[in-house]
Amino acid sequence: MTVVDSVLGVLPSRLRRLALKHRELVKFALVGGTTFVIDNGIWYLLKLTVLNDKPITAKAIAIIVATIVNYVLNREWSFRTRGGRERHHEAALFFVISGVAVGINLVPPLISRYVFNLEVPHVSLLVQESADFISGSIIGMLLAVGFRFWGFRRWVFPDELGQVR
Template sequence: MREFLTKHRELLRFAVVGGTSFAITTVITYVLKFTVLRANPVTALIIGVLVATIFSYVANREWAFRTRGGHERSHEAALFFLISGVALGLNALPQWISRYVLDLQVPQVSLFGQEVADFVSGMILGTVLGTLFRWWAFKKWVFPTEGARLRAVEPAGEPGETGRKAA
């Protein structure tokens, strides 16, 4: 098991960041959806995803992909948010289809049916689509080079030891 965890450390960290981002998205989305954005559930979802994306950038850069890089920080951030914008569209698309193409909303369905459809389409299907795209795109374009943020560090009296580069 230890070998598996070590081999897939980056993926597991990405999953933890994603799970935390999912929780952030869920809380913000439902707070907005049941208060100030009752008539705009897709907008509530988009705002929830945007807030979670800001958290996600910091957590992915500093923890999940901490040894990867290959770009200046501003270029990396621009790519991250561009890709996250595409993923946001992928995340919102299933709920938009559920609400406005399939018309799974009150009064065509019960309030419970509407909320189940919103959760399954926006929070589950949308999150899966967005997450798969992010994993692929972040490794390909945002953090493409393994080991890019490592450099030699020479502790006092110990030349040649390696350590993590301060970002």
């Protein structure tokens, strides 16, 4: 019995039916939650240490590391019954879509920091860090996730190339 089957067995029947109907989305969300923790852990580690004066660079590095983990987990778990392309072609499409998503993810913190000047000394450290988190890890991430899910299903792991495993 897989972990997913164990979790589904515990859910109430109505919720179980919904989870089964949208299994791919649930798996995508779980992978996203995992990479959200990786992204933010690396971002804050870098931002509060070696890249203290370069928070956008720290965020970009964190997103890239999380994206690599995201590819492996999505390929091997979330979308494992989709695709059918050669791995190098699929990976190239994945990283192109993810590259665009990185740009989408970085727009809100760039606006927060450099348009609204929500950075020290213009605001307190608490306001700066709150604005960074809300703009980079909430708004930017949500915009990028929506784009990734659409792009992955449309181009990277299209259903018409799916393989039953």
